[in-house]
Amino acid sequence: MNEVQQWHTAKRVERTVNALKENGFEAVYASTRTDALQEVLNRVPTDALVGVGGSITVRELGLIDALNQRGHQVAEHWSSDLSPDERMAIRRQQLTSDVFLTSSNAITESGHLVNVDGAGNRVAAMIFGPKKVIVVAGVNKIVKNLEAALDRVNNVAAPMNAKRLNRKTPCAVTGQCTDCRSPERICNVTTIINRKPGRTDVTVLLVGEELGY
Numbered sequence: 001m002n003e004v005q006q007w008h009t010a011k012r013v014e015r016t017v018n019a020l021k022e023n024g025f026e027a028v029y030a031s032t033r034t035d036a037l038q039e040v041l042n043r044v045p046t047d048a049l050v051g052v053g054g055s056i057t058v059r060e061l062g063l064i065d066a067l068n069q070r071g072h073q074v075a076e077h078w079s080s081d082l083s084p085d086e087r088m089a090i091r092r093q094q095l096t097s098d099v100f101l102t103s104s105n106a107i108t109e110s111g112h113l114v115n116v117d118g119a120g121n122r123v124a125a126m127i128f129g130p131k132k133v134i135v136v137a138g139v140n141k142i143v144k145n146l147e148a149a150l151d152r153v154n155n156v157a158a159p160m161n162a163k164r165l166n167r168k169t170p171c172a173v174t175g176q177c178t179d180c181r182s183p184e185r186i187c188n189v190t191t192i193i194n195r196k197p198g199r200t201d202v203t204v205l206l207v208g209e210e211l212g213y
């Protein structure tokens with residue numbers, strides 16, 4: 001980014017961080033993914049069981065390796081050598097983890113978190129269950145308002161994730177949503193978190209780089 005682009009992005013981040021704080025979240029900005037990694041680790045107690053949602057961003061930060069190196073028990077269901085039953089058990093374990101790490105498909109400048117999910121385990125854990133939730137998102141996830149957020153989750157995040165997962169959905173071919181009825185549909189649940197959920201401690205960490213989908 002050149003100087004002017006950096007200035008413009010900084011203003012968007014500032015508006016978003018302030019709005020998130022007004023909505024009850026702890027909101028933090030890290031300019032680089034390296035700083036973001038440290039900000040996350042600083043918030044994870046040394047003995048915490050850490051649940052990890054389906055998130056490219058979390059993996060791009062190197063968080064899973066860093067947590068394993070610190071000796072955490074990490075509940076992570078993406079490993080290819082897990083059976084379907086083992087994956088399901090890990091998804092349930094994430095719901096009662098000490099810390100749950102995820103990203104958000106979109107974050108509005110008004111401080112709302114907007115997400116789509118196929119099974120719903122990731123969005124459920126963002127709302128209630130884990131003692132603490134840490135949401136990490138690159139600046140590419142920031143959008144102006146709820147209308148733009150819903151457009152992003154349906155026409156950017158969902159198609160890219162459908163493509164990544166080789167799902168047999170129209171969006172994995174065309175790159176845009178047609179509100180399909182595919183059995184492999186990945187956006188069965190849409191959530192809008194307007195304010196910090198009452199029983200969950202949520203930190204939103206915005207990163208000054210493009211991360212995830």
Ligand code: SF4
Binds near residue numbers: 162184185186
């Ligand atoms: S409804 Fe279907 S086409 Fe639309 S984003 Fe979801 S999976 Fe893709």
